[in-house]
Amino acid sequence: EGILLKKQTFSFLILQLMIFITMWCYYKEWSLLGYINVSFIFGAILLFTGLTSYILASGFFDLFYVTSRKIISSKRKLSEITHMRKPSEIIHYNFKFVLLLGLEILLCMGIALIAY
Numbered sequence: 001e002g003i004l005l006k007k008q009t010f011s012f013l014i015l016q017l018m019i020f021i022t023m024w025c026y027y028k029e030w031s032l033l034g035y036i037n038v039s040f041i042f043g044a045i046l047l048f049t050g051l052t053s054y055i056l057a058s059g060f061f062d063l064f065y066v067t068s069r070k071i072i073s074s075k076r077k078l079s080e081i082t083h084m085r086k087p088s089e090i091i092h093y094n095f096k097f098v099l100l101l102g103l104e105i106l107l108c109m110g111i112a113l114i115a116y
Contacts, residue, residue: 008097012104015042019105032116039109046102053095062086 019038020030027034055061065086 004097008100008104011097011101015046015101015105016108018042032112036109036112036116039105039112043102043105043109046098046105048102050095050099050102053091053093053098057091057095059086 019035019042022042023034023038024030026038
């Protein structure tokens with residue numbers, strides 16, 4: 001658990017550095033509003049990626065995926081379709097890590113927004 005905390009903290013700090021670099025490249029100045037805007041984009045992308053991965057890993061789209069494959073393909077390829085992996089079997093990374101990172105970035109953005 002200590003390794004996960006170190007990994008989360010390191011990733012958070014790297015993302016903060018990326019936010020500041022992006023803010024400097026885009027706005028050419030250091031401002032609280034620039035930080036709010038850029039951190040919102042980074043946090044939203046991470047949160048969207050984490051939520052999408054969570055939905056795919058939960059098996060929500062498996063039935064739709066298999067059914068649409070059966071309808072679209074011909075009878076000859078039906079045996080190939082039954083051996084294809086479902087979307088929930090493809091997602092193997094820890095989406096909770098990405099979700100938590102996105103929430104941390106958005107929390108910092110929210111604090112900065114309150115301070116603004």
